[in-house]
Amino acid sequence: MKTQPTEENKVQRKINFDRDGLTLVGNLFTPDEFDENGRYQAVIVQGSFTSVKEQMAGTYAEKFAEQGFVALSFDYAHYGESEGQPRQYESPAEKLSDLRAAVTYLTELPYVEAVGMVGVCTSASNATHLAAQDSRVKGLATIAGFLVNQDVFAATYGEDGMAARREQAAAAKKKYEETGEATTITVYSESDKDAVNYIPFEGVFDYYENESRGNVPQYKNELDVSSWANWLSFDALSEASSITTPTIVVHSDESALPENAKKLYEAVQGEKELVWSDGNHYDYYDSPKQMDNAVANVTRFFRIHLTEGPAA
Numbered sequence: 196m197k198t199q200p201t202e203e204n205k206v207q208r209k210i211n212f213d214r215d216g217l218t219l220v221g222n223l224f225t226p227d228e229f230d231e232n233g234r235y236q237a238v239i240v241q242g243s244f245t246s247v248k249e250q251m252a253g254t255y256a257e258k259f260a261e262q263g264f265v266a267l268s269f270d271y272a273h274y275g276e277s278e279g280q281p282r283q284y285e286s287p288a289e290k291l292s293d294l295r296a297a298v299t300y301l302t303e304l305p306y307v308e309a310v311g312m313v314g315v316c317t318s319a320s321n322a323t324h325l326a327a328q329d330s331r332v333k334g335l336a337t338i339a340g341f342l343v344n345q346d347v348f349a350a351t352y353g354e355d356g357m358a359a360r361r362e363q364a365a366a367a368k369k370k371y372e373e374t375g376e377a378t379t380i381t382v383y384s385e386s387d388k389d390a391v392n393y394i395p396f397e398g399v400f401d402y403y404e405n406e407s408r409g410n411v412p413q414y415k416n417e418l419d420v421s422s423w424a425n426w427l428s429f430d431a432l433s434e435a436s437s438i439t440t441p442t443i444v445v446h447s448d449e450s451a452l453p454e455n456a457k458k459l460y461e462a463v464q465g466e467k468e469l470v471w472s473d474g475n476h477y478d479y480y481d482s483p484k485q486m487d488n489a490v491a492n493v494t495r496f497f498r499i500h501l502t503e504g505p506a507a
Contacts, residue, residue, distance in 0.1 A: 206260050210267075214296035220276035221269025221297070222248055224260035230306075236501045237265040237307040238334075239297050241318035243480070244341070244391075245283060245382050245418055247275035249411045251315050251480040255338070258486065262494045265307060269297060275413050281377040283415060285422035287321060287429045294325045302331055309333045311501045313493060315479065316451070317341045320431030323459065326442065327434035334501040335442040336493040339479035342431040342455040357427055364423035371421060378420040391418050402477045409480060431455070435462035441500035443468045445489045449475040468496055 208223045226235070238259050242252035248268040256266035271293050272279035273286070294312070301310045311334035314322030319340025326335040348357055367378035383400040384390035394400070402409040403416055432455060442463045446456040448471075460469045470492045474485040 206257070210269075210300070212269075212296055212300040214272065214293050217272050217278040219269055219272060219278070219293060219296065220248075221267050222253060222256065224256045224266040224268075226260050226263045226265070229265075233306055234308045235263070235265045235306055236309050236311065236497060237267065237301045237304070238311045238313050238336075238497070239294065239301065240266055240268045240313045241271070241294070241315065241321065242268075243316035243318070245274065245285065245415075246316075246409075247411070247413045249275075249413045250409045252318070254481060255313065255315060255486065255490065258490045259313070259494070262490065264494075264497075265301070265304070267297060267301060269293075273419075281371055281419045281421070283377075283379055283417045283422075284419040286425045287324070288425065290318075290321045291324050291328070294321060295329055298325075298329060298331050309501045311336065311497050313338065314340060316476070317343070320429065323431050323438065324434055326440040327437040330440075332440055334497045335438065335440045336445065336496070337443075337456070337459065338445045338489045338493070339450040339476050340431075340444070340446065340456055340459070341451045341476075342459055343452075344430045344432050344455065347452060347455070348427050352427075360423040360427060364421045367420035368424070379417040380420055382416050382418050384416075402480050432458055432462065435459050436464065438463045439465040441466040441496070443470060443493055443496040445470045445472065445479075445492055447472050447474055447476075447479075447485075449473075450479060451476050466500055468492075 206224050210223045211218050211220045240252045240256040242250050248270050252268035256268040259266040270277035271290050273284040298310050301307050312322045312332050313336045315338045319337035320342050326332050371377055381387045381390040383392050383403045385395055404410055444456055444460045472488055478485040
């Protein structure tokens with residue numbers, strides 16, 4: 196199912212598309228002087244864990260539109276304006292299906308000639324599986340990618356902690372099935388030790404707490420506890436060696452899991468580029484210096500490799 200976009204401003208239009216009977220809602224950014232009779236390269240831009248389209252994904256999408264791309268940021272199922280119950284439910288398998296549906300949406304637009312994928316933070320993990328499995332994606336870019344695998348989860352929570360969280364997930368799932376009542380926990384916190392991401396340093400999660408940054412009205416700093424079963428089984432690098440899509444990895448020493456970013460680059464088959472820059476992880480969410488450098492490099496790479504032909 197598709198609807199005709201409704202103009203919100205000069206370059207942004209609200210759209211929706213179907214994924215297995217669920218309506219997903221996104222914002223489609225188009226270049227200045229956009230011509231529906233023209234032909235454009237398009238990019239899907241998705242953001243961090245539990246994020247919504249109005250956060251870093253939308254900021255990047257607008258910047259890519261300024262570079263001449265048609266750019267789509269959307270809410271994954273269970274988040275933001277998109278459908279899906281329970282809310283705040285994390286499922287890498289569903290997110291992969293969401294991304295494939297987004298590729299379908301873009302490829303069916305008459306003015307789109309090729310589609311690339313830009314994964315920021317955790318969506319870089321989802322993007323690796325998309326690029327490995329969907330030949331319609333003609334270019335892959337990761338920006339400050341949070342590329343998880345079992346080693347990351349074991350180091351973060353320990354084996355006992357992972358087992359406890361899986362038990363919590365099973366209990367939350369049973370409760371929801373029996374009562375319809377969801378169980379949620381905080382995602383980012385400097386004080387709540389039970390949060391998904393707990394770091395007891397003031398200001399470390401300023402992006403998600405500051406209303407002038409990522410604390411937008413559409414965002415909820417919550418995760419459905421039943422998500423642990425899916426999340427703790429995710430491995431972003433498991434299919435990296437199957438990626439033949441031209442790939443650019445943008446990262447820094449102070450961004451999350453730099454060694455995994457290098458592993459992704461090393462594993463990818465075909466055309467690839469590693470851009471190692473400066474700045475910390477959150478600089479790649481809203482700092483003009485880091486964002487503009489990332490956009491410039493991805494734009495340059497995609498201009499060369501984002502074509503209608505088969506993946507390299």
